[in-house]
Amino acid sequence: MISFIARRTAALVVAVLLASIAVFMVPYVTPGDPVRKIIRSRVAGDVVDASSIQALSDSLGLQDPLPVQYLRWLGRFCTGDMGLSHISRTPVVEQVMPALAVTVSLVILALGAAALISLPLGITAALREGRRTDKIITTITQSFIAMPEYWLAPLLVLVFALRLAVLPSAGWTGPASMVLPVATLALRPISYFTSAARSGMIDALAADHVNAARSRGLSYPQAVLRHVVPNGLLPLTTLFAVWFAGLLGGSVIVEVIFAVPGMGRLLYDAVLNSDIPLAQGGVVVVVALAVVVTTAADFVHQLLNPRLGGRLG
Amino acid sequence: MDVLVRKHTAGWAAVVILAIIVLAVTFAPWLMPHPPAQQNLALRLSPPSLNHWLGTDHLGRDTLSRLLDGGRFSMSIAALATILTGLLGTAIGVISARRRGWFDEFFTRTNDVLLALPEMVIALFIVAAMGTGFPSLLLALTITGWTPFARLARTLAYDVSSEGFVEAAKVVGCPPSFIIFRHILPHLAGPLLGQATLRFGQLLISVGALSYLGLGVQPPQSDWGSMLAAAQPYSERAPLAILAPGLAIFTVALCVTLTGQRISHMAGSRLLIPTGTVKDD
Numbered sequence: 001m002i003s004f005i006a007r008r009t010a011a012l013v014v015a016v017l018l019a020s021i022a023v024f025m026v027p028y029v030t031p032g033d034p035v036r037k038i039i040r041s042r043v044a045g046d047v048v049d050a051s052s053i054q055a056l057s058d059s060l061g062l063q064d065p066l067p068v069q070y071l072r073w074l075g076r077f078c079t080g081d082m083g084l085s086h087i088s089r090t091p092v093v094e095q096v097m098p099a100l101a102v103t104v105s106l107v108i109l110a111l112g113a114a115a116l117i118s119l120p121l122g123i124t125a126a127l128r129e130g131r132r133t134d135k136i137i138t139t140i141t142q143s144f145i146a147m148p149e150y151w152l153a154p155l156l157v158l159v160f161a162l163r164l165a166v167l168p169s170a171g172w173t174g175p176a177s178m179v180l181p182v183a184t185l186a187l188r189p190i191s192y193f194t195s196a197a198r199s200g201m202i203d204a205l206a207a208d209h210v211n212a213a214r215s216r217g218l219s220y221p222q223a224v225l226r227h228v229v230p231n232g233l234l235p236l237t238t239l240f241a242v243w244f245a246g247l248l249g250g251s252v253i254v255e256v257i258f259a260v261p262g263m264g265r266l267l268y269d270a271v272l273n274s275d276i277p278l279a280q281g282g283v284v285v286v287v288a289l290a291v292v293v294t295t296a297a298d299f300v301h302q303l304l305n306p307r308l309g310g311r312l313g
Numbered sequence: 314m315d316v317l318v319r320k321h322t323a324g325w326a327a328v329v330i331l332a333i334i335v336l337a338v339t340f341a342p343w344l345m346p347h348p349p350a351q352q353n354l355a356l357r358l359s360p361p362s363l364n365h366w367l368g369t370d371h372l373g374r375d376t377l378s379r380l381l382d383g384g385r386f387s388m389s390i391a392a393l394a395t396i397l398t399g400l401l402g403t404a405i406g407v408i409s410a411r412r413r414g415w416f417d418e419f420f421t422r423t424n425d426v427l428l429a430l431p432e433m434v435i436a437l438f439i440v441a442a443m444g445t446g447f448p449s450l451l452l453a454l455t456i457t458g459w460t461p462f463a464r465l466a467r468t469l470a471y472d473v474s475s476e477g478f479v480e481a482a483k484v485v486g487c488p489p490s491f492i493i494f495r496h497i498l499p500h501l502a503g504p505l506l507g508q509a510t511l512r513f514g515q516l517l518i519s520v521g522a523l524s525y526l527g528l529g530v531q532p533p534q535s536d537w538g539s540m541l542a543a544a545q546p547y548s549e550r551a552p553l554a555i556l557a558p559g560l561a562i563f564t565v566a567l568c569v570t571l572t573g574q575r576i577s578h579m580a581g582s583r584l585l586i587p588t589g590t591v592k593d594d
Contacts, residue, residue: 015426026442146566148518150525151559158548249431271441279441286434294429
């Protein structure tokens with residue numbers, strides 16, 4: 001278990017470092033003078049004349065070898081100094097953190113909604129395997145995989161915001177404004193969670209210890225609750241984490257459509273405006289969060305599953 | 314027999330619908346009733362008529378013609394990305410399974426990490442670094458897209474490698490490339506084809522997403538995603554202009570998913586139960 005944690009943590013650190021190197025390189029590989037771009041992200045005032053650019057370039061160490069510059073950049077980044085946005089001219093970190101809070105709450109709400117809907121559906125389908133209920137649930141939820149968010153969202157807006165006028169079509173200002181973005185984002189996870197819950201439950205129902213429990217005198221509902229549900233739903237812990245990471249990216253579309261002031265919207269605006277420091281800060285934060293969550297889920301999965309040798313310590 | 318036919322109805326229907334759409338998009342230049350870029354501002358946002366079967370968009374362009382024309386781009390780039398990621402992923406997966414060692418370790422770890430990275434954020438990042446255009450669109454789709462193929466190919470190649478005939482081929486001195494092409498790849502073909510079909514549907518949705526955001530295809534060329542984005546402000550007056558391209562993506566993705574599941578299922582049963590009693594559904 002310790003070596004497992006050590007190996008995964010090492011992979012995590014390497015992954016985030018590699019991503020950060022790619023992000024660090026952006027000003028150097030995009031068109032234009034990297035020195036000017038970097039100065040613009042470090043100094044609030046406009047610098048135009050060649051002599052002050054030279055002076056700033058020296059004082060910021062922009063003539064140093066790239067690895068040295070990278071370590072300096074990484075050091076600043078880790079202490080929360082992500083530079084100044086090229087557009088708004090305010091510190092990137094002040095824009096990234098509130099946006100991150102919005103996106104994380106959007107993703108958690110969507111995952112929670114998806115779990116609340118799909119777990120009962122998946123369990124029901126498994127208990128009714130092969131019957132009409134199972135077929136209806138399976139067919140409908142599977143078709144959600146093919147549903148593009150950027151189609152569902154305009155349709156939801158058309159029906160609920162424009163025609164019925166019961167929900168706002170954009171913004172992130174109160175519970176009502178959250179319904180449509182959360183519903184759009186939850187659709188695809190519902191499809192995958194239902195299918196995973198169903199197949200997990202079917203496998204768990206067929207296990208010998210369920211028969212053993214029944215023969216010891218447990219009623220069918222007791223056996224299902226005690227022995228089938230925990231085993232059948234165990235694989236979902238990893239799935240939740242994978243989807244948390246996936247939805248951090250998937251929320252780009254939803255945030256753009258519904259004008260939700262989250263990370264997806266921020267990254268999208270940064271890319272459209274070529275706001276390099278903002279894009280750098282946003283990408284590193286999202287990637288780090290995604291990798292940490294996925295790794296944490298691996299640990300939890302390991303702990304919960306005794307067959308994988310899950311003992312603490 | 315009757316039962317068999319009925320059991321496969323959904324699968325066959327999906328194949329037929331898919332074939333019709335592929336043919337329609339392939340022969341779009343001859344099927345389009347109007348030039349897709351032809352504007353007719355007098356007929357802006359008109360409802361369906363005999364002349365314009367699906368009505369017109371905000372510039373008076375024929376929606377049906379644009380749908381047929383746009384499908385060429387959406388489908389071909391999704392197909393190209395599927396082939397590219399399929400070949401790359403299969404190569405990495407098979408070599409990992411055969412060579413093992415550091416190669417295997419490296420790509421398995423990379424795979425784990427890429428699985429955790431949000432695809433859309435990576436795509437945005439690539440567009441930020443390289444600008445919009447065909448190469449960055451393809452790179453954005455490929456850089457994370459090879460991983461499902463590599464995982465599947467590696468697992469299957471591992472299993473096949475332990476079979477007697479592979480050992481036998483090795484003992485009689487067959488070169489590794491011969492073993493891979495003659496003994497390993499034929500066993501992987503079915504499941505990988507199923508995977509490729511499923512991935513095509515997902516990639517089609519991703520291409521549409523990037524185009525919807527204005528990061529994929531650039532004007533004057535349009536595809537289903539960019540049509541959706543352009544029609545959205547007028548959704549109340551001309552709902553058909555957002556219904557049609559979205560329905561096109563949904564239909565193709567759904568049919569492809571059904572077909573892919575069918576193929577995976579058939580390939581899977583044959584791989585696991587070689588004695589002939591293929592279990593259905």
